[in-house]
Amino acid sequence: MEVIILNPHGYCLGVNEAIATALKAKKDHPDKNVYLLGLLVHNEETVDWLKEHGLIPLDERKAGLLDYLLDMKKGDVVVFSAHGHPDAYADFAKDKGLIIVDATCRYVKENLDLALSLETPICYVGVEGHLESEAFLANCPEAVFYDVKSDTCNFLKLKGMRATPTIITQTTLSSFEVERAMNNIHEFFPDAKIAKQRCHSTTLRQQAMLDLPEDVDCVIVLGSARSNNSVKLAEIAASKGKETHLCLTLEDVKALDLSKKKRLALSSGASTSNATFDAVFKYLRSL
Numbered sequence: 001m002e003v004i005i006l007n008p009h010g011y012c013l014g015v016n017e018a019i020a021t022a023l024k025a026k027k028d029h030p031d032k033n034v035y036l037l038g039l040l041v042h043n044e045e046t047v048d049w050l051k052e053h054g055l056i057p058l059d060e061r062k063a064g065l066l067d068y069l070l071d072m073k074k075g076d077v078v079v080f081s082a083h084g085h086p087d088a089y090a091d092f093a094k095d096k097g098l099i100i101v102d103a104t105c106r107y108v109k110e111n112l113d114l115a116l117s118l119e120t121p122i123c124y125v126g127v128e129g130h131l132e133s134e135a136f137l138a139n140c141p142e143a144v145f146y147d148v149k150s151d152t153c154n155f156l157k158l159k160g161m162r163a164t165p166t167i168i169t170q171t172t173l174s175s176f177e178v179e180r181a182m183n184n185i186h187e188f189f190p191d192a193k194i195a196k197q198r199c200h201s202t203t204l205r206q207q208a209m210l211d212l213p214e215d216v217d218c219v220i221v222l223g224s225a226r227s228n229n230s231v232k233l234a235e236i237a238a239s240k241g242k243e244t245h246l247c248l249t250l251e252d253v254k255a256l257d258l259s260k261k262k263r264l265a266l267s268s269g270a271s272t273s274n275a276t277f278d279a280v281f282k283y284l285r286s287l
């Protein structure tokens with residue numbers, strides 16, 4: 001079996017920076033509780049690794065972020081995740097006497113800064129319930145939200161906008177999702193344009209998947225089912241008719257029957273470590 005690697009792979013810039021920021025927070029405050037508010041990155045292996053380094057991850061699916069903040073004590077350290085957060089939460093944490101560390105990815109910040117600087121109305125295209133979308137909408141409440149999961153938005157509000165909206169998208173959508181959303185928005189505003197969309201890490205990984213060689217008969221995407229960008233990579237591979245597996249760990253890959261595969265492509269989401277990628281690649285080479 002031949003194995004080809006799709007690049008880029010491993011942690012993206014934003015995840016690398018968020019992890020470094022969280023580790024530094026613990027190093028700077030070794031005797032304090034250092035909470036990661038919302039999983040710092042959507043990858044269970046990485047989250048376990050962060051736990052081993054003394055950090056306390058707080059899963060946004062288990063409780064609301066505000067509830068977690070309410071439970072913290074003065075002097076605790078709170079690390080806001082790479083996905084961004086409502087500014088009101090940072091104000092609340094400050095008033096409560098918490099030490100704030102911001103690990104928001106620079107590309108996520110750029111999206112919001114751009115939206116706040118524009119005079120046109122904003123339509124934000126994203127995934128309902130995702131931390132990044134929720135943070136954006138909390139900080140830019142006038143924006144109309146278009147949900148790519150259901151392909152719906154408040155069309156009445158959209159239609160009633162005073163001018164053609166500027167479109168801003170969540171950083172980790174797929175090109176298919178963006179295209180579908182734009183087609184629907186263009187029914188109301190044919191001139192609407194995207195001002196800022198996915199980050200480079202996302203677009204390059206997706207482009208590599210779109211350019212998959214014809215003779216690849218199996219694709220493995222390393223990443224969590226909770227990682228939006230990993231799921232999108234797997235969806236693109238499947239849409240090209242390839243047998244596709246989204247695997248979190250080396251053990252997940254070992255459980256696959258790859259005995260009849262001739263040419264396999266290996267990719268990863270932006271929150272999968274290079275260590276996992278390298279271990280899987282080594283295993284596949286051994287087959």
Ligand code: SF4
Nearest residue numbers: 012014105171199270
């Ligand atoms: S995927 Fe892109 S936007 Fe998200 S953390 Fe990585 S670099 Fe930032």
